[in-house]
Amino acid sequence: MEDKISLSHGSGGKQTNDLISNLFIKYFDNEIIRQMNDSAQLYLNNNRIAFTTDSFVVTPAFFKGGDIGKLAVCGTVNDLAMSGAKPLYLTSAFIIEEGYPIENLETIVKSMAEMAERAGVKIVAGDTKVVEKGGVDGLFINTSGIGTIYEGINIEANKAEAGDVVIVNGTLGDHGMTIMCERSGIDIQGELKSDCAPLNSLVDSILDICKDVHVLRDATRGGVAAVLNEIAETSRVSIELEEDSIPISEEVKGACELLGLDPLYIANEGKLCCFVPEKYAHKVLEQMRNHPLGTKAEIIGKVVAEVSQRVYLKTIIGGRRIVDMPSGQQLPRIC
Incomplete structure (x- = not known):
């Protein structure tokens, strides 16, 4: 490990994973934390529950499509x-900095209440x-959440199997590029805004028609690239993506081209990756598209039986390139 913490340790990529594996799990190690799921799956009085915690330090705290309060509730619910x-x-x-405007705090708390109700x-x-x-940059929020796992559902990061189809519920990179453009003062023409949203109703609709969902992950820090690499490693499989099937808005494409970024590595706050057996794929896709948060859902790839535990992208011109775990820091403090 490196001698000092850098911004890249909070990026959700390789350095984050190294920090978790080589420090936190080294000392906190147990059979639950070792599962590396978004939530700990626990048994309490013979009931299966999910428990999670998260912290939010996004800057700016207010952005197109949301604010730090909305983000905090949605992130934990998701x-x-x-x-x-x-x-x-x-x-x-x-955690509030001395001198922070009460008006801003009230707006954020109100936003949290509205998202919780939704x-x-x-x-x-x-x-x-x-x-x-100076002890903190304005306002930081930590949220924890608890919920009950539906009966008959067994979703974990290590459940991806060869033959599974990978589906996303819409365009990628909207949140990260919104934050980047607002922070940098870049004015992108169009409707670029954060996709921040609570995804539990979408997940409920998926589980209504398919109990055999193997993996669900929301693609936040590090984007789809980080999430898929984590799943490939944990499940000991490889994942093959189809470049021409990946939904990306024209605004995000334009901003990424301008800044030299890859949309697969850009954070989302209202997008999930869903792994289901091929026989259920089109049924799940149709169900997603009938939900307000999945109208632009697409099948973007499949799980293949390779020992390399890699993520590949089949390009439009017929080649194939490796999509590595992100390394370094592309976009600090997007959540």
């Missing part, structure tokens, strides 16, 4: 939903700390 759980209760803790969860506990000027 982590629970990716375990096949019904999100029920959240906690929220605020997602069908209750915020039931919390904590507030105020630090000296």
Whole structure:
């Protein structure tokens, strides 16, 4: 490991995974944390529950399509939903810089309340700390969440199998590029805005018609590239993507070309990757497209039986290139 923490350790890519594996799991190691799911899957009085925690440090705190409060609720709800759980209760803790405007704080708290109601969860506990000027950049939020896992559902990061089809519920990179453009003062023509949304109702609709979902992951830090590499490694499979099937908006394409970025590595806050057996793929795809958060869903690839545990992209011109785990820091503090 490196001697000091850098921004790349929070990027969701290779350095983040190294930090988790070589430090946190080294000391916290147990059979639950070793599963490396978005939520811990636990048994409590013979009931299966999902439990998760997350922190949000995005800058700017207000952006097109949302704010740090909306992001905090959606991110935690989504982590629970990716375990096949019904999100029920959240906690929220605020670390606030001295001098922060009360008006901004009220806007953020109101946004959290609205998102909690939309997602069908209750915020039931919390904590507030105020630090000296310069001790934190405005406002940081930590949220934890708990939910009950639906009966008969067994979704984990290590369940991907050869033959599974990979589906995403819409265009990629919208959140990350929105933050990048707002932070840099880049004005992109069109409707570029964050895709931040609670995905639990979409997951419920998928599970209504297909109980045999193998893996669900929301593609946040590190984008689809990071998520798929994690799944390939954990499930000991390879994943082959079709470049011409990956949905990307014209605004994101334009911004990525301008900045020299790859949309597969850009963060999302309202997009998931769903792994299902091929026989259910088109049924699940149709169900996604009938949901407001999945109208632009597409099948983007499949799981193949290769020992390399790699992610490949079949290009439009017929070649094939490796999509590696992201390394370094493309876009700091997007969540």
